[in-house]
Amino acid sequence: MIRSDAARNRAKVLAAAETVLGEQGLTARMDEIARRAGVGVGTVYRHFATKEALYAAIVSARVDLLLDEAARLRVAAEPQTGFFRFFAQVVADAARKKTLTDALHSAGIDVKAEQAGQRAQMREALADLLRDAQRVGAVRPDVDLPEILALLRGASMAAETGDYASPVIDRTLAVLFDGLRPHALHAPPPSA
């Protein structure tokens, strides 16, 4: 077996792991992942030194995809919509993949160097899209990155762990986005 076979195996394992983790959560066994990938456990370990590394790789791959998407949107989309489309994208991805992004965190798995880098990149990408949107008045000027991150994490986690129908997610995001838009009167409701 030559290099390309090895790469193919790596991909199979990654895909199987993503599926199995989505189904069974963090407790999924390495044997099961190997079985689904159609390889032996040994092969899983050849590509990912530990279970934790396998998880990290999955998350990392996903984040890379999202970062690409963010870069693409910044160029291709209007500043008014880029931010919102990216936000929705992340949530949709969470709902689809159910990769337990934060379960990793809650399970006490340490964020390693690479992840820290990605985390920073993600913040930056989001900050860029947010700044663009605020510049053109699509997002109220008084919100800052921390709130955005909290909202994005919350929405993603809910989508990931819940079992919401697509329209519910849409309506939920609609509310969220409305909260982010600028309008005349905030704190005190109209008729109060």
Next chain:
Amino acid sequence: MIRSDAARNRAKVLAAAETVLGEQGLTARMDEIARRAGVGVGTVYRHFATKEALYAAIVSARVDLLLDEAARLRVAAEPQTGFFRFFAQVVADAARKKTLTDALHSAGIDVKAEQAGQRAQMREALADLLRDAQRVGAVRPDVDLPEILALLRGASMAAETGDYASPVIDRTLAVLFDGLRPHALHAPPPSA
């Protein structure tokens, strides 16, 4: 400490479990919980037949507290504020206790009868507060319970698993609440 202190022991175990689970997540060991409670493992098992049952009891107790709070607010608070105050309360509780409410779900722990009942009660309490708030125009009329639940879950999970400073949580909720309030310029404006 015997006989009449059995109840005290149960409480000690419950408290220790809440703490330990908050710190170490679902993987916390029963021995550790026992040690922190200052009792033997056997005592933990005398009160909670199973690790799962212990988790369930923690969640159950917390939900009961929240349900009480909901009932109290419905009577004591203005319809304009009751809903929002309850929402904030739940999130604050999640941030403080970190009891992994949803981690239970993601770990595949089945929701038992009692929990199903509580779940229904929680929906009802929230529906009541929401209806009150919508009646007096404090919440836009076009949002429904499913979205509310999704937003509440998302916000709670973020607060639970994240490490946000109090002001960040406040600002995040402010955005969320703004999204829930009625104002002139919503996606499809009323008169359009």
Next chain:
Amino acid sequence: MIRSDAARNRAKVLAAAETVLGEQGLTARMDEIARRAGVGVGTVYRHFATKEALYAAIVSARVDLLLDEAARLRVAAEPQTGFFRFFAQVVADAARKKTLTDALHSAGIDVKAEQAGQRAQMREALADLLRDAQRVGAVRPDVDLPEILALLRGASMAAETGDYASPVIDRTLAVLFDGLRPHALHAPPPSA
């Protein structure tokens, strides 16, 4: 509570233990025995220092009863029938009580002093009955105590652990007893 109450409790525990052991075997729990006796575990331990001691007491009581019966038969019954009636009695008792006499042995429970004494008494009683029967020609003269003990143990254990209908036990004993009776031709069967 005065002495007689204590005695009553001891009897209740003994009876309950006999029942529970018959139903659940050696693995029966002390709590269950206490529950059936209508007392607390502590009371069981007041009368029997260990689980083993409780077992020993049950066996001991039974053996005492059998020894009484042996003595009675030696006086009241004909020498021809005394031995056989006693043998049948022991087996019937085993079938009825299912007290796991030998399971104790197989579980590695040591035979203590008292038991050793009873064992000796049982051997002696059986030897007496056997001698009487052999003297009057009811039992073939070439069998000795060891074989008798082996046969008795085997028959008792089968009765104890099996689920034989009464007629099966009768027919089984009939065969056994025929083997013990003297007749003209032994080893080589008639038509051989």
Next chain:
Amino acid sequence: MIRSDAARNRAKVLAAAETVLGEQGLTARMDEIARRAGVGVGTVYRHFATKEALYAAIVSARVDLLLDEAARLRVAAEPQTGFFRFFAQVVADAARKKTLTDALHSAGIDVKAEQAGQRAQMREALADLLRDAQRVGAVRPDVDLPEILALLRGASMAAETGDYASPVIDRTLAVLFDGLRPHALHAPPPSA
């Protein structure tokens, strides 16, 4: 020792378990069995999912051997002796292996499908040998399978749990066999 030696490991475990169970009874620990087999506990569990399954496998293997022997005797031995030789064989095996056949039963371990099948085969094999022996007049015609089974079980259990010298077992079986042979003076003589 891998891959092709997996079968060898299974055999080692089986052998060790037979020994250890013979020595320590049902309470023997899985760790001890593993240690004696020279493998890790995990290996024991790889081959036998459960302690119970391990017991079942031991018993099953032994019964298979006995069934082979029964088949062999039916062909190779005279009808007069086949039945008796098989009976003696079973008892000797019990005395040698001390595998606690019936202790399993008394421990409340359920007889599974496979075992039920073997049980039926054993009955059949015994019935065949008995019928042969009765046809040629080597066994009295008025005994039936249930009695035979009870006698065989009793003798095996006594041999298994007791500590009888070989001559005692021989003399015990001699008595038993005499009881099974036809002779003039049985309880109700034919012509009475």
Next chain:
DNA sequence: TATGAATGAGTCTTCATTCAT
């Protein structure tokens, strides 16, 4: 390089026994 059998530390859970009330 791939395989999967082997390993054994780690964990939940049970239950005989103790002891404060």
Next chain:
DNA sequence: TATGAATGAAGACTCATTCAT
């Protein structure tokens, strides 16, 4: 003296990881 809550050692079983083939 009776009670039953508390104890914690013991044991069955799991599963991430290793390594001989």
